[in-house]
Amino acid sequence: MRITTPALLLLTICHGFSSCAQTNTWNRKQAAVALTYDDALNIHLDQVIPTLDSAGFKGTFYLIGSAAPFTQRIGDWRKAAAKGHELGNHTLYHPCYGKRPGREWVKPDYDLNNYTLQRMTDEIKVNNALLEATDGKKQRTLACPCGDTKVADSSYLYAVKDHFTGIRDATPDANTVNGFGNRTIQWMAPAGNSGAELIAAVQKAMKDHALLVFVFHGVGGEHALNVSAEAHRELLQFLKKNEAQIWVAPFIDIATFMRKP
């Protein structure tokens, strides 16, 4: 007769299965960090990806299918994907609400107020096809331009959710669609922050056993929302030094982990 203590039984069941992870651990680490970069910038290919590669980290790049740094450099994005970086969907034309303060840059043709739900979902699916033609992958995550998700009265997230492993967004609709469970998720969209401030956000995530999602745009230029290359490098150095405690991974890997029962 085999005698199994409850502790041994637990060890047996859970050994090797991340589904047994407690909700306050991240792939057996104290915290998780997703390094995400929006809007398909040349500087992501030319500066950010080489910096990530030298540190051994994989980032997530939310690409706009119509943006010149995508259409003119598809081969470079393909190489980035082959190195393990995630190519995420940031829609075909980046539609946002134009009638808001500071949104003068939104062109009327791409004002989300002028969209139909059908047009929005069609464009998101076409962008998925473009990205699949680039990296060969069928699993993908979505980042909503400007965090705007409603066309008329309905959120387009419900219409496209079956095409995505996760939505990188903190809106109530995204939370509902994602079903990530009872986990602590923190966000930082750096704009002019110092390296020390970026590191402080990571230290807070470590203390809170949280996932911290960085939403970068410009890194050393090319975007109004920008951080210096130096601040970004200091963040990566801190992450590297604390790699034993922090799980740094593409958003899709972390989303997959969070969706496991």
Ligand SMILES: [Zn+2]
């Ligand atoms: Zn964007």
